[in-house]
Amino acid sequence: xxxxxxxxxxxxxxxxxxxxxxxxxxxxxxxxxxxxxxxxxxxxxxxxxxxxxxxxxxxxxxxxxxxxxxxxxxxxxxxxxxxxxxxxxxxxxxxxxxxxxxxxxxxxxxxxxxxxxxxxxxxxxxxxxxxxxxxxxxxxxxxxxxxxxxxxxxxxxxxxxxxxxxxxxxxxxxxxxxxxxxxxxxxxxxxxxxxxxxxxxxxxxxxxxxxxxxxxxxxxxxxxxxxxxxxxxxxxxxxxxxxxxxxxxxxxxxxxxxxxxxxxxxxxxxxxxxxxxxxxxxxx
Numbered sequence: 481x482x483x484x485x486x487x488x489x490x491x492x493x494x495x496x497x498x499x500x501x502x503x504x505x506x507x508x509x510x511x512x513x514x515x516x517x518x519x520x521x522x523x524x525x526x527x528x529x530x531x532x533x534x535x536x537x538x539x540x541x542x543x544x545x546x547x548x549x550x551x552x553x554x555x556x557x558x559x560x561x562x563x564x565x566x567x568x569x570x571x572x573x574x575x576x577x578x579x580x581x582x583x584x585x586x587x588x589x590x591x592x593x594x595x596x597x598x599x600x601x602x603x604x605x606x607x608x609x610x611x612x613x614x615x616x617x618x619x620x621x622x623x624x625x626x627x628x629x630x631x632x633x634x635x636x637x638x639x640x641x642x643x644x645x646x647x648x649x650x651x652x653x654x655x656x657x658x659x660x661x662x663x664x665x666x667x668x669x670x671x672x673x674x675x676x677x678x679x680x681x682x683x684x685x686x687x688x689x690x691x692x693x694x695x696x697x698x699x700x701x702x703x704x705x706x707x708x709x710x711x712x713x714x715x716x717x718x719x720x721x722x723x724x725x726x727x728x729x730x731x732x733x734x735x736x737x738x739x740x741x742x743x744x745x746x747x748x749x750x751x752x753x754x755x756x757x758x759x760x761x762x763x764x
Contacts, residue, residue, distance in 0.1 A: 498664075515607050518666070519736050537605065542602050543734065545598035549591045549599075554587070560583040560586045561575060564582060567579075580655050580656065588643040588647020589647065591643075593640070604702060619634075637713060639697045642690040645686070645689045649689055650683060653686070654678050654682040678744065679742075687734075692717070692730035696713055700716055
């Protein structure tokens with residue numbers, strides 16, 4: 481449902497620009513302060529004007545991206561932990577802080593690099609009228625024909641710059657909390673609800689640190705269909721701050737992400753850990 485209001489993420493993942501009913505312009509909306517109250521208002525009007533299922537508009541593109549993104553990110557993280565552990569002499573042990581942060585940042589960068597076009601497609605589907613794109617493949621075809629293939633990676637640099645602190649801090653926080661738990665509780669593994677709490681804290685910290693770049697990324701991704709001019713990262717950020725202010729512009733939608741993000745990240749980390757434990761048990 482969050483995809484029908486505003487689009488994003490993930491780290492994960494996310495998002496700054498709300499999806500509007502057809503009769504409301506995105507520029508008019510962008511000048512208003514975005515809040516949870518405003519988001520629910522948009523939800524209500526979207527439901528009235530486009531129907532209940534429109535609240536999940538773009539969700540198919542989200543799932544198409546999230547599945548490979550999560551798989552690549554968690555797999556890459558395990559591999560980077562192994563490589564860094566071997567390099568720093570911590571094989572089979574918890575990594576020290578800096579390598580722990582680096583492993584998360586590298587994992588997020590790897591996943592974002594390989595799945596970025598899907599993220600752009602998701603953003604386009606979320607901020608355009610449903611008549612403009614019929615499905616995911618239609619988005620790819622129209623972008624390729626009308627804007628060129630290079631458009632599929634427009635906004636990639638701010639994405640990577642945002643993913644580095646987001647994924648780095650998320651994995652760092654989660655692994656650190658698990659390490660502290662082992663040290664002070666005496667139990668080798670936390671309970672599932674404790675993993676959920678650790679993951680929620682990780683998502684909250686990661687999203688808060690990287691959110692301004694996520695706003696810039698979203699603006700750059702959707703520039704071709706929302707009437708905004710395509711510009712560089714610095715110019716896009718200056719435009720947002722000039723038109724909407726620093727806090728209201730660069731942190732627009734953060735309150736909604738604080739509701740959605742920690743839950744999503746907590747479930748993601750917990751599911752991965754439990755599946756990993758289960759697979760290891762079955763293998764042994």
